[in-house]
Amino acid sequence: MDRSRTFTWEDPTVSAGAVGKGTGLDFLRDIVAGRLPAPPISETLGFTLEEVEHGRAVFALAPGEEHYNPIGSVHGGVYATLLDSAAGCAVQSVLPQGMAYTSLDLTLKFLRPITVDTGKVRAVGTVLNSGRRTALAQAELLDSADRLLAHATSSCLLFPLPAAS
Template sequence: MGRARTYEWEDPSITAAAVGSTSGLDFLRAIQAGRLPGPPITATLDFTLDEVNEGRVVFAITPGEEHYNPIGSVHGGVYATLLDSAAGCAVQSTLPPGMGYTSLDLTVKFLKRITADTGRVRAIGTVVSRGRQTALAEARLIDAQERLLAHATSSCMLFAVPTSTT
């Protein structure tokens, strides 16, 4: 009667320890290439980091019923996770070695319903403005026909990554 899904992930402390050791762009490219483990959330929701360029990243997901809310469509938290990931990683892709970021806020506008019938969707994150201490990014969630499904903006705080004292 029930449905089941299993998945695996790697130790997230490996990737977390690498933050700031290279540029943000090189860090994200290492994750994309599999040289660093991806974050567990990508396994949990089954989405991928498809493109990484300075100031722009793209995540993709093929929605399934495992992403549904009680009313039979993809849960808003899935939208938000994809948009937050795209916006935040777009900012990260601009950072020099020794710098990190954290999201300060995320404002999401849900525009269209997503179901398993929607097919693969992409979250495209781009940097709007980056200063020394904060950055502003946006992300668009689009379907294969380039229709806008959701939009988000995010403010991020930039900071020096503490160095190891080993």
């Protein structure tokens, strides 16, 4: 039987235009509070940024069939997207005004399968080290009993945004 899913998103240039205008933490808090729109990928996959503080970001997802791979469990790309988002936003949360980042790499280990029966999962990202040019973050994907489902590390390049003219 065919299934379908419909979703909507807001203009991504609104949030993109706000990057660097305040601190990274302020930017992420504005997304959590709904003052800035969430990125379209969060609507596409159905995950949300639930918590953010200096050096830490938490995303949540209730897995559904739409996340499945052909063998009946959540696709590894969904794990990777959640973990990359959590690690990256943890780095974003420590950036001062006028700075940005981009991911250099993502190393991930899958430990347990996820299905609809797993229930809500959380990706918790934390900054391990932040320097002038790079940052190192980790992220853990956890089920509701805090069992580790996957783990990732990410290196990020930090750079100043061009001054607005």
